[in-house]
Amino acid sequence: MIADIQLPASLKVGAGARFALPDMLSVLGAQRPFIIADPIMQELGVVDTFVAMLNEKQIPSAVFANVMPEPDDSSIVAAVESVKQHNADCLIALGGGSAIDSAKAIALLASHGGQMRDYKVPHVVTQQSIPIIAVPTTAGTGSECTRVTVISDSASHEKMLCMGPGLMPKAAIIDYELTLTVPFRVAADTGIDALTHAIEAWVSKKANPFSDQQAMSAMRLIAPNLLKACKTPEDHEAKEAVMLGATMAGIAFSNASVALVHGMSRPLGVHFHVPHGMSNAMLLPTVTQYSLEAAPQRYAACAQIMGLIDDSADIKACHEALMVFLNKLNQELGVPAMSEFGIDKVHYDSITALMAEQAIASGSPANNPLVPEKDALIALYQQAYR
Numbered sequence: 001m002i003a004d005i006q007l008p009a010s011l012k013v014g015a016g017a018r019f020a021l022p023d024m025l026s027v028l029g030a031q032r033p034f035i036i037a038d039p040i041m042q043e044l045g046v047v048d049t050f051v052a053m054l055n056e057k058q059i060p061s062a063v064f065a066n067v068m069p070e071p072d073d074s075s076i077v078a079a080v081e082s083v084k085q086h087n088a089d090c091l092i093a094l095g096g097g098s099a100i101d102s103a104k105a106i107a108l109l110a111s112h113g114g115q116m117r118d119y120k121v122p123h124v125v126t127q128q129s130i131p132i133i134a135v136p137t138t139a140g141t142g143s144e145c146t147r148v149t150v151i152s153d154s155a156s157h158e159k160m161l162c163m164g165p166g167l168m169p170k171a172a173i174i175d176y177e178l179t180l181t182v183p184f185r186v187a188a189d190t191g192i193d194a195l196t197h198a199i200e201a202w203v204s205k206k207a208n209p210f211s212d213q214q215a216m217s218a219m220r221l222i223a224p225n226l227l228k229a230c231k232t233p234e235d236h237e238a239k240e241a242v243m244l245g246a247t248m249a250g251i252a253f254s255n256a257s258v259a260l261v262h263g264m265s266r267p268l269g270v271h272f273h274v275p276h277g278m279s280n281a282m283l284l285p286t287v288t289q290y291s292l293e294a295a296p297q298r299y300a301a302c303a304q305i306m307g308l309i310d311d312s313a314d315i316k317a318c319h320e321a322l323m324v325f326l327n328k329l330n331q332e333l334g335v336p337a338m339s340e341f342g343i344d345k346v347h348y349d350s351i352t353a354l355m356a357e358q359a360i361a362s363g364s365p366a367n368n369p370l371v372p373e374k375d376a377l378i379a380l381y382q383q384a385y386r
């Protein structure tokens, strides 16, 4: 198999990497950058520090800081117009996955027109758009290194997966210092999202020797550090490890794919407004238990790579260790049961068939080691609720 690997052309990684932004713009030949940011980044004054940094180098910038969480196509309309009016030659995506995913969609529509639904899978986005420098402020989605964006359709509420080389940021700044003030809940949800990316890329049917190396490194970095990074945010070492792990997990899944957890997670997010990482966390133990038998060696290796068990342990012991870890992680990170989150069981039961269909349509479950039919998917949704 020949793996088709795509990455940003430039990555600046490490404490203080954000200060390289003006240089990165100059390498890209960009003179009219446009910052797409999370509102919280503006409230915290981070956007102002970026604008000031650019002003110091005589680089005038414009700002759109109304990105919505779990963005839909209506939320980016105003930004597309502003980017066109500004005649922007580079977008700086500053924030979590929502800001970076929004920036990808904004760059695409500002450059090529149309609606986001025109670009959803199975369409492949090959057109190059206004270049993006992604500056993640959470350690999670890995969107800074992926050829993927997820934008909801405001009419149908479908979470549209859009993929293709044209969605890869040109450059990314991986500066863990930007994550030091992230609230516990966000750090926990995004961290489990990243761990899920690594595990799913590792067990994916599209896994390849390149993505395997990234997935292994990501699991090694995230698993032993995630709790510390969430509970003691002043622990720079843990924060740095999880940030780097999240980026590597993004590279892994972008070059291998996610699988059943993500396939089932998107409908849960759409219908019940569960944050993306949290809905992954709600599903990860159930889906892992279900899938173990189809890739016993790979899942056993997960436990060993994460340092949960000795290399000499047998497969069954490795599987047990992995399941104990995933369940305990959810407990320690306060991931609520679906009922605790407020998901009404009657409503849930009434749409599990629909969610199963939407999960299958996304294509992600087909990459899972064990591919469920619709009935099995419905049963998995039921099991995950309990």
Ligand SMILES: [Fe+2]
Pocket (backbone or CB within 6 Å): 141, 193, 197, 262, 276
């Ligand atoms: Fe994800």
